[in-house]
Amino acid sequence: MIAVAIAVCGGFAVLFALLAFFQRTLYGSAFCLLVVLLQVAASFYLMGARLLGCIQALVYAGAIAVLVVMAVMASPPRVKELWSGGIPKWLAWLAILVPALELAGFARFAGSADGAAAALPLLEKQMALLLFGRWALLTEVVGLLILLAALSVVREDAHG
Amino acid sequence: MDSGLLVWGVSGVLFLVGGAFLVLRRQLIAMIIGVELMINAANLALVHAAVRRGDAEGLAAALLIIAAAAAEAVVGLWLVLRRLRDGETAETDSLRELSG
Amino acid sequence: MSAPWPIWVLFGAPVAALLVGYFYCHQRCPERTHWPILASCAATALAALWLAFQVYEGAGWDFIVYRWAAIGGFTVDFGVRLDGLSASVLAMVCVVSGLIHIYAVGYMEGEPGTSRFFLYFHLFFLSMLGLLVSNNYLQTYVFWEGVGLASFLLIGFWYPKESARRASWKAFLTNRVGDIGFILAIFLLLREAGSVRFEEVFARLGNITPGMRMTIGLLLFWGAAAKSAQFPLHVWLPDAMEGPTPVSALMHAATMVTAGVFLMARSMPLLESAPPVLAVITVAGLITAIGAAIVSVSKRDLKRILAYSTVSQLGLMMVAIGTGNLVGAVFHLITHGFFKALLFLCAGSVIHGLHSSLHGAVSAGVDDAGGLGRDLPYTGGAFLVGALALSGVPPLAGFFSKDLILEGALESGHGLAALTFLIALGSSLYIFRMLLLTFFGARAQQRGPKAHAHEPGLLMRVPVLILAVLSASAGVFGGTVARMLGFQPPHFVLGVAVSGTLVAAAGFGVAYFLTMSRPSFDWEWRARFPWLERWLECDFGWQKATDAIAGGGAALAHFVAGAWESRRWDPFTESLATGCVQLGEGLSAVCRGRLNEYVWWMFVGAAALAFTVLLCF
Numbered sequence: 063m064i065a066v067a068i069a070v071c072g073g074f075a076v077l078f079a080l081l082a083f084f085q086r087t088l089y090g091s092a093f094c095l096l097v098v099l100l101q102v103a104a105s106f107y108l109m110g111a112r113l114l115g116c117i118q119a120l121v122y123a124g125a126i127a128v129l130v131v132m133a134v135m136a137s138p139p140r141v142k143e144l145w146s147g148g149i150p151k152w153l154a155w156l157a158i159l160v161p162a163l164e165l166a167g168f169a170r171f172a173g174s175a176d177g178a179a180a181a182l183p184l185l186e187k188q189m190a191l192l193l194f195g196r197w198a199l200l201t202e203v204v205g206l207l208i209l210l211a212a213l214s215v216v217r218e219d220a221h222g
Numbered sequence: 223m224d225s226g227l228l229v230w231g232v233s234g235v236l237f238l239v240g241g242a243f244l245v246l247r248r249q250l251i252a253m254i255i256g257v258e259l260m261i262n263a264a265n266l267a268l269v270h271a272a273v274r275r276g277d278a279e280g281l282a283a284a285l286l287i288i289a290a291a292a293a294e295a296v297v298g299l300w301l302v303l304r305r306l307r308d309g310e311t312a313e314t315d316s317l318r319e320l321s322g
Numbered sequence: 323m324s325a326p327w328p329i330w331v332l333f334g335a336p337v338a339a340l341l342v343g344y345f346y347c348h349q350r351c352p353e354r355t356h357w358p359i360l361a362s363c364a365a366t367a368l369a370a371l372w373l374a375f376q377v378y379e380g381a382g383w384d385f386i387v388y389r390w391a392a393i394g395g396f397t398v399d400f401g402v403r404l405d406g407l408s409a410s411v412l413a414m415v416c417v418v419s420g421l422i423h424i425y426a427v428g429y430m431e432g433e434p435g436t437s438r439f440f441l442y443f444h445l446f447f448l449s450m451l452g453l454l455v456s457n458n459y460l461q462t463y464v465f466w467e468g469v470g471l472a473s474f475l476l477i478g479f480w481y482p483k484e485s486a487r488r489a490s491w492k493a494f495l496t497n498r499v500g501d502i503g504f505i506l507a508i509f510l511l512l513r514e515a516g517s518v519r520f521e522e523v524f525a526r527l528g529n530i531t532p533g534m535r536m537t538i539g540l541l542l543f544w545g546a547a548a549k550s551a552q553f554p555l556h557v558w559l560p561d562a563m564e565g566p567t568p569v570s571a572l573m574h575a576a577t578m579v580t581a582g583v584f585l586m587a588r589s590m591p592l593l594e595s596a597p598p599v600l601a602v603i604t605v606a607g608l609i610t611a612i613g614a615a616i617v618s619v620s621k622r623d624l625k626r627i628l629a630y631s632t633v634s635q636l637g638l639m640m641v642a643i644g645t646g647n648l649v650g651a652v653f654h655l656i657t658h659g660f661f662k663a664l665l666f667l668c669a670g671s672v673i674h675g676l677h678s679s680l681h682g683a684v685s686a687g688v689d690d691a692g693g694l695g696r697d698l699p700y701t702g703g704a705f706l707v708g709a710l711a712l713s714g715v716p717p718l719a720g721f722f723s724k725d726l727i728l729e730g731a732l733e734s735g736h737g738l739a740a741l742t743f744l745i746a747l748g749s750s751l752y753i754f755r756m757l758l759l760t761f762f763g764a765r766a767q768q769r770g771p772k773a774h775a776h777e778p779g780l781l782m783r784v785p786v787l788i789l790a791v792l793s794a795s796a797g798v799f800g801g802t803v804a805r806m807l808g809f810q811p812p813h814f815v816l817g818v819a820v821s822g823t824l825v826a827a828a829g830f831g832v833a834y835f836l837t838m839s840r841p842s843f844d845w846e847w848r849a850r851f852p853w854l855e856r857w858l859e860c861d862f863g864w865q866k867a868t869d870a871i872a873g874g875g876a877a878l879a880h881f882v883a884g885a886w887e888s889r890r891w892d893p894f895t896e897s898l899a900t901g902c903v904q905l906g907e908g909l910s911a912v913c914r915g916r917l918n919e920y921v922w923w924m925f926v927g928a929a930a931l932a933f934t935v936l937l938c939f
Contacts, residue, residue, distance in 0.1 A: 065225040072232035079239040079259060088251050095255050098236070102262050105229075109273045111281055118265075121288050126258065126295045133251060133299040137306045188278035189285070197282055204289045211293035215300045244921045253917070314917040321915025 067108045067167070074160050075101035081153070090149045092130045097157055099123035104164060110182045113189070229270040236263035250302045250312040254295065261291045325383060326376070328369035329402060332455070335362040335369075336448040343441055352437035356427050359444045363420035366451070370409075370416035377409035378806055384457050384521060396512060403457030403520060406806030407587055407652060411580075412454050414656045417792075418576045418663050419447050421785035425667055426568035428781030429674060439479060439566070446472030450577050454584065459508050459518040462585065466504065466549065469578050470497045476573065477565040480684065489561035495872070496558040500548020507541035510534065524591040535592065539599035542589055543606070550582025550636045553610040557861070557868045559633055563625040563685060567670030570625055575632050575666050576659035583639045583655055590648050604644025604734075608741055611637030613862065615748030619755060620858040622687045622844075624669045627756050631712070631749065632662060638727060638745055645738070647730030649804045649812060654723035656803065657796050661711035661720055664789040665753075668705040671782055672698065672760065675775035688759045688844065692768025695761035697775040700783060702761040704790045709757045711793040713750035713826040719796035721822065726800070728818050743825050750829025755844075758837040765841045 075098050082094030099122045107115030193201050236259055243256025265284050272280020302312045310316065339362030347355040384403040391398040404412075426443065430436045449468030456462045471494075478490030511518055514534055515526045527535065546552070551559040562574050573579070586593065586603065593599050611634045618630035635658050642651035673686045675698055695702040711720035724746060731742040764771045777783065801811035836843050848855045860866045912923055 065228065068225055069228050072228060076232055076235045076239075079236050082255065082259075083239055083242055083246075088249060088255075091252060091255055095258060098259065099262060102266055105266060106269055109270055111269050111273055111284075114269055114281055114284055117285060117288060121292055122258075122262070126292055129295055129299055130251065130255060130258070133303055136303060137312075138309075182273065182276075185273070185276060185278055185281065189281040192278050192282045193285065197286075200286060204286050204293075208289060208293045208296075211296045215296060241921075241925055245918050245925070248918070253921075317917060318915035320917070320920070321913060 064108060067171070068105055070164065070167070071101045071105045071108065074164075075105070078160075085149075085153075087148070088134050089131070090153065092127065092134055093149050093153070093157065095130065096123060096127040097160065099127050100161065111186070112182075113186045226270065226274065230267060233263045233267040233270075236260075236266065248313045248315060250305075250314070250317075251299070253314075254298050254302070257298075258291065258295065261287065325385065325387075325402065326373070328372050329383070329404070329455075331365055331369040332373070332451060333448075335365040336444055336451065338362065340441065340444055340448065343437075343444070348437050348441060355437040356423070356440045359440050360420075360423055360427070362444065363416075363423045363447070366447075367416040367420045370412045373404060374409040374413040374806075377404055377406055378802060382406075386457070395516065398460060399458060399519075400461060401457035401519070402455045404455060406803075406808060407584075408454050410652065410656060410803050410806050411584060412451070414659045415450060415454060415577050418659050418789070419450075419572060421788055422568050422572045422576075422663060422667070423447075425571075425670070425782050425785040426566075428779050429568055429670055430566065433566075435479070439476075442472055442475045442479070443568070443572070446476065446573060446578070450581070453581055457520055459511060459520070459523070462588075463501075463504055463508060466545075466581065466585075467501070469573070469581060470494060470501075470549075473497075473562070473573055473578060476569040477562050479565055479569065483564070483684075485561075486564040489558075489564040493558040493562050496555055496868075497548045500545045500555055503541040503544030503548075504546075507538045507545065510538050510541070514538070520588065527592060527595050532596065535596040536598050539589070539593050539596045540602060542585060542592075543599060543603055546582030546585045547606065548582070549585075550579050550640070551610075551633045552582070552606050552637060552640060553613065554864065554868075556610060556614070556633050557865055560626050560629045560861075563623070563629050566684070567625070567666060567673060570629070571663045571666035571670065574629065575662040579632060579636060580639075580655050580659065583636060583643065583651060586640070586643045587648060587652055587655075590643075593643070594646060600644045600646065602644075603640050604738070607637040607640030607642075607644055608738075608745075609637070610634070611641065611745045612741065612748065615745060615752060617858050617861055618752040619748070620855065622689065623685055624672065624687065624691070624756070624760065625666070625685050627752060628662070628665055628669060631665075631752060634745065634749060635662070635712075638724075638742070641738075641742060641745075642727045642730055645730045645734045647727060649800075649807055649809050650723065650726035650730050652807060653800055653803045654727055656799070657711070657719040657723040657793070660789055660796055661708045661718075661793040664704060664708040664786065664793050665712065667782070667786050667789065668701050668708060671701040671778045671786065672775070674778050674782070675701070676770075676773050688756075689767060690769055690773065691760040692770030693762060693764030694770050694775055696771070697773075698761070698777055700777050701786070704786045705757055705761065707790040707793055709753045712753045713829060714746060714822050715826050716819070716823060717797060718794050720793070721819075722797035722800045722814075725814060725819055725822055726812055728822055729812075729815055732815075732818060743821065746822060746825045747829050750826045751833050754830045754833035755837055758833060759844065763838055763841060767842065767845050 078094045078097040078101065082091045082098065085091045085094060100119060103115050103119035103123060105115075106112075106118050109115075240256040240259030240261075240263060243259065244253050247253060247256070265287055268280050268287075269284045272278070272284070305312045339358040342358045343355045347358065382405045384401070384405070386399045386401040388400045389397055390400060423440075423443065426439070430439055433439070446469055449465045449472055453462055453465035453469060456465060474490045474494040476490075477493050478486050480486045481490075508518055511523055514530045515523045517523060517526070530538075544555075548555040559574060559579070563570055565574075593603070614630045614634035614637060618627050618634060621627045621630060635654070639651045639654050639658070642648075642654060669686075672691060672694060673684075675694070676686050676690055707718070711718040714721045714724035716722075728739065728742055728746070732739040759765075759768075760770075804811045840846075857863065912919070
């Protein structure tokens with residue numbers, strides 16, 4: 063059952079990835095990317111890594127994909143026409159339909175014994191211990207990386 | 223059905239499609255999208271393997287990867303925006319300084 | 323036994339003379355280059371005579387002076403071997419060389435480039451010495467090449483003249499063809515006998531199969547045939563007369579061309595152990611001697627008559643070798659050195675005397691001479707002595723040496739003896755023809771008496787005199803030479819002696835009839851039988867044959883160069899370069915600048931790497 067669910071999510075991810083490739087506009091590609099990311103988040107959740115699924119949805123789909131879309135939208139007007147001429151109607155409908163289907167399915171089968179893989183609190187606890195224990199330095203470094211990225215943007219912008 | 227094989231298949235296809243973005247699309251933002259796809263493909267495979275083995279390290283790594291990808295997306299997109307702001311096109315046709 | 327100091331003089335003097343002559347005289351005072359060289363000639367002549375006397379008394383030396391290289395068991399040495407053979411020939415060579423050096427001072431006076439001439443001349447002398455005293459085949463070969471080089475330089479001495487250049491090339495290349503045989507023989511000796519030293523080779527003859535001995539002997543003879551102008555490699559010697567007369571006298575009469583005979587004499591133990599080779603040598607010698615004698619009768623240029631005479635006499639020496647007659651061959655070599663040099667020097671005096679009427683030509687023909695006995699009595703007299711010696715009239719030297727050869731031939735068979743007598747008849751015929759046409763009876767077709775020739779100076783006359791005396795008296799040394807070579811002194815068979823003299827007289831008679839009784843005969847037969855003259859002119863067609871072979875080789879080379887090298891090979895090698903450039907340009911498509919392509923190549927590379935890793939592990 064879980065396998066079917068993961069298969070569905072994976073299939074949709076592949077579908078939307080291919081759709082992203084064949085879009086005429088960058089806006090469309092970014093949109094399809096968003097859906098893919100959400101599908102991946104769902105996959106994580108269904109596999110059992112609940113925390114990671116939520117983080118994926120929040121950070122990746124919620125921030126990065128939005129950043130991409132914003133970059134597309136923020137391009138100068140003469141380029142924007144090329145890139146962001148709107149998405150096809152059917153794509154929009156599909157993008158609404160797919161999550162609806164998935165949610166429906168999840169609701170239907172979630173309650174049963176093997177609707178979704180069991181949450182793995184132990185594993186996640188271990189993950190937390192790892193991140194702030196043995197890999198504390200690495201965590202700090204990655205945090206610094208994000209800080210640096212933000213600062214570099216700010217600094218350059220200050221000059222420009 | 224072995225979910226492992228399926229996930230690897232999905233991961234592989236996502237990776238290849240991301241690679242196709244990188245190789246075949248001219249716009250830089252499209253290439254960034256491709257990179258994101260590839261990272262996600264890798265993440266998918268990583269998390270699946272970690273859950274199957276019960277290995278917390280995999281999950282931790284996936285989390286750190288997401289964080290790094292976020293930083294990378296910021297810088298990359300900002301570079302593209304800067305170029306666009308300077309009035310040039312962000313397409314690989316005109317970015318030729320690495321030639322020779 | 324330690325080497326006596328005259329041996330060091332033998333080499334030291336010429337080397338010192340050459341060094342002083344080149345580095346000092348040639349640069350500062352070219353007109354005096356001949357002084358150190360003449361001094362060296364004197365010193366070496368005295369040393370050679372002293373050494374010959376010592377060897378006669380029973381001494382002998384064979385030692386290595388300097389080991390140049392050693393590779394495993396094979397060594398390249400510079401050694402000295404003074405036994406009867408080398409000492410006797412050495413004495414003759416040094417004396418004759420010295421006399422001709424003196425003659426050359428007078429002959430070449432006023433010529434441009436005399437300094438160069440004397441340096442080359444003495445270089446030849448040094449190489450000849452090295453050849454004569456060597457104690458191994460390889461050293462002989464080295465100096466063999468040395469004399470060949472000197473010959474090339476001296477034949478082409480007047481290099482502005484194209485015929486001289488061509489003649490020197492012809493001499494050098496023909497000798498090269500012979501040298502192939504020599505060097506192959508050396509290789510075979512190394513393999514079969516393990517050494518090239520004479521002593522060791524002759525001691526190990528038993529270890530070599532008869533077939534291999536025959537092969538080595540034939541190859542050595544091939545080399546000797548080129549140097550000593552035997553058929554089929556004699557074609558260079560007549561053309562070599564393009565060089566100055568002293569060169570012709572010394573190299574192409576008395577010394578260099580005898581190197582081939584000397585080599586055969588040295589290798590006598592080897593040749594005697596392979597009888598078929600001796601037969602080949604005899605036949606080749608006979609063909610050469612008889613053919614050359616016939617051609618010599620028909621020649622008109624003075625020096626070329628003598629050149630063919632030399633070829634014929636060398637053939638006779640080879641016949642002697644072929645019949646196993648070592649004493650005869652060597653003694654004739656020595657006496658021939660004396661009288662042939664004398665004859666050439668007389669011809670040189672004639673040319674020198676006719677200088678004004680020759681209008682710049684370097685040689686004189688029968689047409690330019692005629693009745694010169696009146697103007698050049700001294701030269702004529704000396705020439706008469708030489709002619710008598712050549713024909714073998716007693717009691718001159720040639721009689722004794724030719725007699726030895728005739729006796730040896732008789733022992734081997736009557737047919738052979740008859741042919742040898744025929745050679746003697748021919749020798750007498752051509753030399754008396756030359757004498758009579760040049761010095762007696764002015765004929766209508768000749769210009770001699772009108773030329774007002776004059777006798778040459780003292781520098782040229784004295785060597786001629788000394789050589790005349792030697793040609794007349796060297797017969798007494800027959801016993802000496804035999805003793806030195808290790809044989810009993812020869813006793814003379816009266817029958818052979820008388821027959822030889824009669825043949826010489828007959829030759830004189832025929833010559834007199836053809837030149838004096840019928841004065842214009844020499845011109846008449848040419849007019850009546852032009853085809854005969856043409857036939858004789860190119861040595862019965864052999865000169866044309868060798869020209870065709872050489873020309874064919876050159877044509878082949880040109881063809882290959884044109885059709886193959888410039889049309890196919892050069893474009894191919896150039897295409898390698900352009901191919902590399904194109905490959906580079908093609909490969910540089912990897913870095914044209916489009917980022918997409920770079921990513922693509924990264925993928926390809928990573929995939930290939932992964933594939934390889936998976937494959938291997």
